[in-house]
Amino acid sequence: MERPAMPEPRPIHVLALVSAPEMGAGVLRHASLLSQACSARLSVLCAPGTPYPCTPHGPHGLLYVVGAPGSLRAKAQRFAAHADVGLIVADWGHDPRELGATLRMTLELRVPGVFLRENPAESARRILVPTTGGPHVVKQLWIANELSQALNIPIQLLQIVARHDVQEQREHGDDALAHARRRLAGVTEPLELVVADDAVAGIRGYARPGDLIVLGAPNYWRVAHEFEGSIPDRVAEAVPNSLLMLLTPKAAHLRLQDIFWEEMIHLGLAPRDKREAIASLVNVLVEHGQLPRQWADTVLETAVAREGVLSTAMDCETAFPHVALPDFTGMIGCFGICPGGVAFGESDGPLTRFIFLLVTPARAYGEYLNVLALIARLVMAPETRQRLLACRSAAEVSAILAEARR
Structure with a gap:
C-alpha cells in the first residue's frame, strides 16, 4: 500500500516594496539576493513607473503595480494575511512620514524588515557592520554575511566605543557573547575597535566610498513614533553611503x-x-x-x-x-x-x-x-x-x- 503523499509546504515569500521608482533597482536587487539566501519566493509590490529591469524573473516572481504608498502598504497587509512572508525589503525613502508608516506596518505584521537607501553613484565594495548589541544584532549579522557572500565582497565588523569606555574594552577584548552571536550568524571576521564620541561619529570617521553600511534599527518605540533623530536617521544625514537597516519583530516574550x-x-x-x-x-x-x-x-x-x-x-x-x-x-x-x-x-x-x-x-x-x-x-x-x-x-x-x- 502506497503511503499518501505529504502535502507541499506553503512557500515562504520575500516581499519587496518599492514606493519610489528611482529606488526600485536597488531594492529588487537586494530582495532577489536575500530571497535566494532564504530559498524563498520573491514577490513585488511597486509604484507605477518602476523600471522593468527591477521586476523579478523566474516562475516564482509575482508583480503588482499599485498607486500611492498608502495603497501599497494596504496591499502588503492583504498579501501577508494570505501568504507566509518571511522578510520585507523596502526602500528607505526621503519622506520620514512614509518611512515611519512602513516601519509601523512591518512591526504590526511581525515580520523582519530590511530598509535600503542606495547610493546609485557607487557600487558596494565592502559590507560595514557597526554592532552595539540590541535585539536586531544576530539578524543584522546574518543579513550582512549573506550579502557579503552573494556580492563576493569583504565584510568588516565595527565596534564603536566611547572614549571613557575604551580602557575597559581593551582589557576584556572580544567577549564570549559577541563571539557567539557572530557564530550564530555564520560570521568569522573579528571585530575592529573604533574609539569615537558617539556611534554616528565613529561610522562617519571609519566609512569609505563603496561601503554598504548595515545597521540595526532603533528601539521599537523610536521605530514606530520618533524615527527622526535616531542613530540610523542621523547616520543617513552624516554619510552618502548606501545604507541597509534591519528591523526584527518584537519577541513574543520579552527578555x-x-x-x-x-x-x-x-x-x-x-x-x-x-x-x-x-x-x-x-x-x-x-x-x-x-x-x-x-x-x-x-x-x-x-x-x-x-x-x-x-x-x-x-x-x-x-x-x-x-x-x-x-x-x-x-x-x-x-x-x-x-x-x-x-x-x-x-x-x-x-x-x-x-x-x-x-x-x-x-x-x-x-x-x-x-x-x-x-x-x-x-x-x-x-x-x-x-x-x-x-x-x-x-x-x-x-x-x-x-x-x-x-
Missing part, C-alpha cells in the same frame, strides 16, 4: 537582555545621590539614541518626582525608577551598577547598588510588571548580586541577565 543590552548597562556608577544616579542612566539612553534628547529633562524630573512620592528601592540593594509616558509604546531601560552604593530609599535604609531605570507607556502595566517580576526574581538571590558586582564588563552582566526566566 531582560532585549531591554538592558550591553550598551544599556552602566558599570561603575559613583553618584552622590539618587538624582545623579537616575540622571546618569537617562544620559545613557540619550547618548545611544534610545530617547530623544529633548525628552531627557522630562524623564529625569518625572522619575525623581515619583521617587519622592514612593521610593522604588527594595531590601535587595535594588531600585526600579520608573517613568510612564503618554503616547509612548514599547519599553526601554538602562541598568546601572553602583558598587559603593547610594541612598535611594529611607535615610536609614540599606544602600542601593543595582538601579534598573524603565521607561514605559502610561496605563500599560502588564509587560512592565512582568519585567519587574523577572528582575526581582534575579536580584533576590544574594549570590546573583555578588556575581553582578564582580562583573568587569557589560557582556558579563548581560549573560547574567539572560538567566532570568518567566
Whole structure:
C-alpha cells in the first residue's frame, strides 16, 4: 500500500516594496539576493513607473503595480494575511512620514524588515557592520554575511566605543557573547575597535566610498513614533553611503537582555545621590539614541518626582525608577551598577547598588510588571548580586541577565 503523499509546504515569500521608482533597482536587487539566501519566493509590490529591469524573473516572481504608498502598504497587509512572508525589503525613502508608516506596518505584521537607501553613484565594495548589541544584532549579522557572500565582497565588523569606555574594552577584548552571536550568524571576521564620541561619529570617521553600511534599527518605540533623530536617521544625514537597516519583530516574550543590552548597562556608577544616579542612566539612553534628547529633562524630573512620592528601592540593594509616558509604546531601560552604593530609599535604609531605570507607556502595566517580576526574581538571590558586582564588563552582566526566566 502506497503511503499518501505529504502535502507541499506553503512557500515562504520575500516581499519587496518599492514606493519610489528611482529606488526600485536597488531594492529588487537586494530582495532577489536575500530571497535566494532564504530559498524563498520573491514577490513585488511597486509604484507605477518602476523600471522593468527591477521586476523579478523566474516562475516564482509575482508583480503588482499599485498607486500611492498608502495603497501599497494596504496591499502588503492583504498579501501577508494570505501568504507566509518571511522578510520585507523596502526602500528607505526621503519622506520620514512614509518611512515611519512602513516601519509601523512591518512591526504590526511581525515580520523582519530590511530598509535600503542606495547610493546609485557607487557600487558596494565592502559590507560595514557597526554592532552595539540590541535585539536586531544576530539578524543584522546574518543579513550582512549573506550579502557579503552573494556580492563576493569583504565584510568588516565595527565596534564603536566611547572614549571613557575604551580602557575597559581593551582589557576584556572580544567577549564570549559577541563571539557567539557572530557564530550564530555564520560570521568569522573579528571585530575592529573604533574609539569615537558617539556611534554616528565613529561610522562617519571609519566609512569609505563603496561601503554598504548595515545597521540595526532603533528601539521599537523610536521605530514606530520618533524615527527622526535616531542613530540610523542621523547616520543617513552624516554619510552618502548606501545604507541597509534591519528591523526584527518584537519577541513574543520579552527578555531582560532585549531591554538592558550591553550598551544599556552602566558599570561603575559613583553618584552622590539618587538624582545623579537616575540622571546618569537617562544620559545613557540619550547618548545611544534610545530617547530623544529633548525628552531627557522630562524623564529625569518625572522619575525623581515619583521617587519622592514612593521610593522604588527594595531590601535587595535594588531600585526600579520608573517613568510612564503618554503616547509612548514599547519599553526601554538602562541598568546601572553602583558598587559603593547610594541612598535611594529611607535615610536609614540599606544602600542601593543595582538601579534598573524603565521607561514605559502610561496605563500599560502588564509587560512592565512582568519585567519587574523577572528582575526581582534575579536580584533576590544574594549570590546573583555578588556575581553582578564582580562583573568587569557589560557582556558579563548581560549573560547574567539572560538567566532570568518567566
